[in-house]
Amino acid sequence: MDYFLELFFGGLTRGSIYALIALGYTMVYGIIQLINFAHGEIYMIGAFTALVVASALSLLGMNGLSLLMLSGVIAMIYSAAYGFTMEKIAYKPLRDAQRLSPLISAIGMSIFLQNYVLLAQTSDFVSFPALIEEFPFMESVTIMRSSELVIVVTTAVATTLLTLFIKFTRMGKAMRAVAQDKTMAMLLGVNVNRVISATFIIGSALAAVGGVLISSHIGQINFYIGFIAGIKAFTAAVLGGIGSIPGAVIGGLVLGWTESFATGYVSSDYEDVFAFGLLVFILIFRPAGILGKTTSEKV
Amino acid sequence: MxxxxxxxxxxxxxxxxxxxxxxxxxxxxxxxxxxxxxxxxxxxxxxxxxxxxxxxxxxxxxxxxxxxxxxxxxxxxxxxxxxxxxxxxxxxxxxxxxxxxxxxxxxxxxxxxxxxxxxxxxxxxxxxxxxxxxxxxxxxxxSPDDAQANLQVVFAQKKLKVKKVAVIHDKGDYGKGLAEFAKADFEKMGIKVVLFEGITPGAVDYSAVVQKIKRSGADAVVYGGYHPEAAKIVSGMRKKKMKTIFISDDGVRDDTFIKVAGKYAEGVYATGPIDTTxxxxxxxxxxxxxxxxxxxxxxxxxxxxxxxxxxxxxxxxxxxxxxxxxxxxxxxxxxxxxxxxxxxxxxxxxxxxxxxxxxxxxxxxxxxxx
Missing domain, CATH: 3.40.50.2300 (Response regulator)
Known part of the structure; x- marks a missing residue:
């Protein structure tokens, strides 16, 4: 039973990270129907920013929860700035172009950011400090580590806040309006540019949270970590129904559990086979994903 | 004249x-x-x-x-x-x-x-x-292709006296090749290989594999592959307070491994070419x-x-x-x-x-x- 629970929490942790990144994919897709392939890179930049900030602050003698909070917040701001700028440079000029053009632009952005970090930082793996300290009350718990608990709780809080934000604030309402019909929203006085920028800022900040938490949990990062995490999170977003926020969370968790249990009870050789097999299986029966709505093609 | x-x-x-x-x-x-x-x-x-x-x-x-x-x-x-x-x-x-x-x-x-x-x-x-x-x-x-695996196995048996091992690899030519030689050698010596698995390089974490190693009850892990994944697995095991011996290859005998895994790298064994320089x-x-x-x-x-x-x-x-x-x-x-x-x-x-x-x-x- 312990074994099952350990796999369960391992999968939950991994799934939470996928979910945090998937939220960015799904929000951007919901608003401008763009698959932002550079989103994984934002996650990686978040992790690197936190590393730099945490190293500097720990030299000043700061530690514990305040160090995690401060470096996390700075990473969020930094990543949000990257996300905002990325949209202005790479996607906004192409907003009225064919749908393939921004997609290619996104891939280019992804390659650019990876190589930028490669050159500005290093190509090697670097050690990431364990910002999440072991809680005394977790001492006797063997099935879960403190960092896993922090990751799961943070994801739950972030998702709840995001849902409330979209449901109850003016900006949230504007986002929903733009997602439904961009032209109509514009005609009714919604500042579409601001809404799109806000979407990128929120998505990027969430990715940064994921980057900081998982790097602290695992203890190492390099310039390439965003690629695989990004692909997996994109899969999670599609699995849950791209464009749907609860869908991204469910997709992330389902993917994390599938991988964890497939490794635990079958073999890690087939981890990806199970993950993508599940994706195929779900898309056969629900082509729009678990929570996705099938929309009829607009003519 | x-x-x-x-x-x-x-x-x-x-x-x-x-x-x-x-x-x-x-x-x-x-x-x-x-x-x-x-x-x-x-x-x-x-x-x-x-x-x-x-x-x-x-x-x-x-x-x-x-x-x-x-x-x-x-x-x-x-x-x-x-x-x-x-x-x-x-x-x-x-x-x-x-x-x-x-x-x-x-x-x-x-x-x-x-x-x-x-x-x-x-x-x-x-x-x-x-x-x-x-x-x-x-x-x-x-050295023949299996020399490294051979050395790992002999070392594990004679010096470390292991009884049960888990052999993990990264599915690559190098890592998987070594792991297969190691598995064959262990079995020849009558040491039980309780787990033989490939992992996906670059995955977000390896907690499930670490759980599996823990459950298998292996005394030692022999890993075929490179240092980034090895660092993740070793840190994962040590954070779970597992004292399982970790033996790896030349792909891990790299200073980056020690830099990244930090204190968790202590005690890890790795084989590598004899220094002739x-x-x-x-x-x-x-x-x-x-x-x-x-x-x-x-x-x-x-x-x-x-x-x-x-x-x-x-x-x-x-x-x-x-x-x-x-x-x-x-x-x-x-x-x-x-x-x-x-x-x-x-x-x-x-x-x-x-x-x-x-x-x-x-x-x-x-x-x-x-």
């Missing part, structure tokens, strides 16, 4: 030695890829042979005879190698230093075996060439190449240097060019070479070369045994 005498003496020496050269020499065949795509694997060996032979001839040769090189190009192709073998036999070479590629070596080896010619390769790593026992005339100065003979051999050819030596240069020296010293110590005498001499003597002090085991693999076990102690890899 005196000057004329000197010239006459010098001329006669040249003439006489020339005559001796033609009449009776020790011939060493050097087949390998000397042209084509893989020439960069074969030419350094030829250069090494030339330098060693020139040195020995300058000192008067061996058994009172000069040494002569018979180079042959096999372009690393088995079908060409068989022809080359026949040609070298008809040239009556005494020993062969080659071939370079495993496939070519295998193709020519039967021909040398039938002609009773000792053959020593500087670079053919195929396991069966020695381990099958089919080629008693074959020797090599490079501080061997004075190796330094001298490399300097010699730079002086004569003006470039850095290429692949297998030191291995070929050592092979040529072993063959010639083997003949000298056997005091004969007889097949059985040379074979016995190679197996019973130790030779000083750029690869270190080496000898050969019954199957023809070199002792004293190849890999050593290192362990992380106080943030550094320390050699703890061969």
């Amino acid at each position: 005196k000057r004329l005498l000197v010239v006459v003496v010098a001329l006669s020496v040249v003439l006489f030695s020339g005559a001796a050269f033609a009449a009776d020499t020790i011939k060493i065949g050097v087949p390998g890829a000397h042209s084509g795509d893989l020439a960069s694997y074969g030419l350094p060996s030829l250069n090494a042979a030339k330098l060693v032979v020139a040195d020995i001839n300058a000192k008067g040769g061996i058994l009172g005879k000069k040494v002569e090189i018979v180079p042959e190009d096999d372009v690393c192709k088995p079908e060409v190698a068989a022809n080359v073998g026949t040609k070298l036999v008809s040239e009556k070479v005494n020993v062969v230093m080659g071939h370079i590629c495993s496939g070519a070596t295998k193709a020519a080896l039967n021909i040398y075996k039938d002609a009773k010619i000792i053959t020593m390769s500087p670079s053919a790593t195929n396991v069966d060439l020695t381990k099958s026992g089919e080629y008693p005339n074959f020797f090599r100065t490079i 501080k061997n004075p003979l190796a330094i001298a051999a490399i300097e010699q190449h730079k002086k004569v050819y003006g470039t850095e030596p290429g692949a297998f240069y030191l291995n070929a240097y050592a092979a040529t020296e072993c063959l010639l010293q083997g003949i000298e110590k056997a005091k004969s060019t007889d097949y059985a005498a040379i074979a016995k001499s190679l197996r019973s003597n130790w030779f000083q070479t750029p690869l270190g002090k080496i000898s050969f085991d019954a199957k023809g693999d070199a002792k004293g070369i190849g890999f050593a076990v290192y362990q992380v102690k106080n943030g550094k890899y320390v050699e703890i045994g061969k």
Whole structure:
């Protein structure tokens, strides 16, 4: 039973990270129907920013929860700035172009950011400090580590806040309006540019949270970590129904559990086979994903 | 008058030695890829042979005879190698230093075996060439493909006394190959392999695999692959307070591993090549190449240097060019070479070369045994 629970929490942790990144994919897709392939890179930049900030602050003698909070917040701001700028440079000029053009632009952005970090930082793996300290009350718990608990709780809080934000604030309402019909929203006085920028800022900040938490949990990062995490999170977003926020969370968790249990009870050789097999299986029966709505093609 | 005498003496020496050269020499065949795509694997060996032979001839040769090189190009192709073998036999070479590629070596080896010619390769790593026992005339100065796995297994069994192991790899050619050799060796020794699995490199985390290792009850993990994944698995295990021994390969014997895994790296074992860069003979051999050819030596240069020296010293110590005498001499003597002090085991693999076990102690890899 312990074994099952350990796999369960391992999968939950991994799934939470996928979910945090998937939220960015799904929000951007919901608003401008763009698959932002550079989103994984934002996650990686978040992790690197936190590393730099945490190293500097720990030299000043700061530690514990305040160090995690401060470096996390700075990473969020930094990543949000990257996300905002990325949209202005790479996607906004192409907003009225064919749908393939921004997609290619996104891939280019992804390659650019990876190589930028490669050159500005290093190509090697670097050690990431364990910002999440072991809680005394977790001492006797063997099935879960403190960092896993922090990751799961943070994801739950972030998702709840995001849902409330979209449901109850003016900006949230504007986002929903733009997602439904961009032209109509514009005609009714919604500042579409601001809404799109806000979407990128929120998505990027969430990715940064994921980057900081998982790097602290695992203890190492390099310039390439965003690629695989990004692909997996994109899969999670599609699995849950791209464009749907609860869908991204469910997709992330389902993917994390599938991988964890497939490794635990079958073999890690087939981890990806199970993950993508599940994706195929779900898309056969629900082509729009678990929570996705099938929309009829607009003519 | 005196000057004329000197010239006459010098001329006669040249003439006489020339005559001796033609009449009776020790011939060493050097087949390998000397042209084509893989020439960069074969030419350094030829250069090494030339330098060693020139040195020995300058000192008067061996058994009172000069040494002569018979180079042959096999372009690393088995079908060409068989022809080359026949040609070298008809040239009556005494020993062969080659071939370079495993496939070519295998193709020519039967021909040398039938002609009773000792053959020593500087670079053919195929396991069966020695381990099958089919080629008693074959020797090599490079470790076979399974040497690293072999060392890990022997070390785990003899020094660490493990009873149950988990063998994990990264599904790559290098890691999976090593893991499969290790698994086979463990099973031969009667040690239970309780887990054999491939992981996906670059995955977000390996907590499920770590759980699986924990549940399997293995005393030790043998990992085939590179350091990023190894660092994640080791840290994962240590954070879960597992004390399972971790043994890995040359892909992990890298300072980056220690830097990334930090305190969790302590105590990790990894195999890696024996360090030859501080061997004075190796330094001298490399300097010699730079002086004569003006470039850095290429692949297998030191291995070929050592092979040529072993063959010639083997003949000298056997005091004969007889097949059985040379074979016995190679197996019973130790030779000083750029690869270190080496000898050969019954199957023809070199002792004293190849890999050593290192362990992380106080943030550094320390050699703890061969």
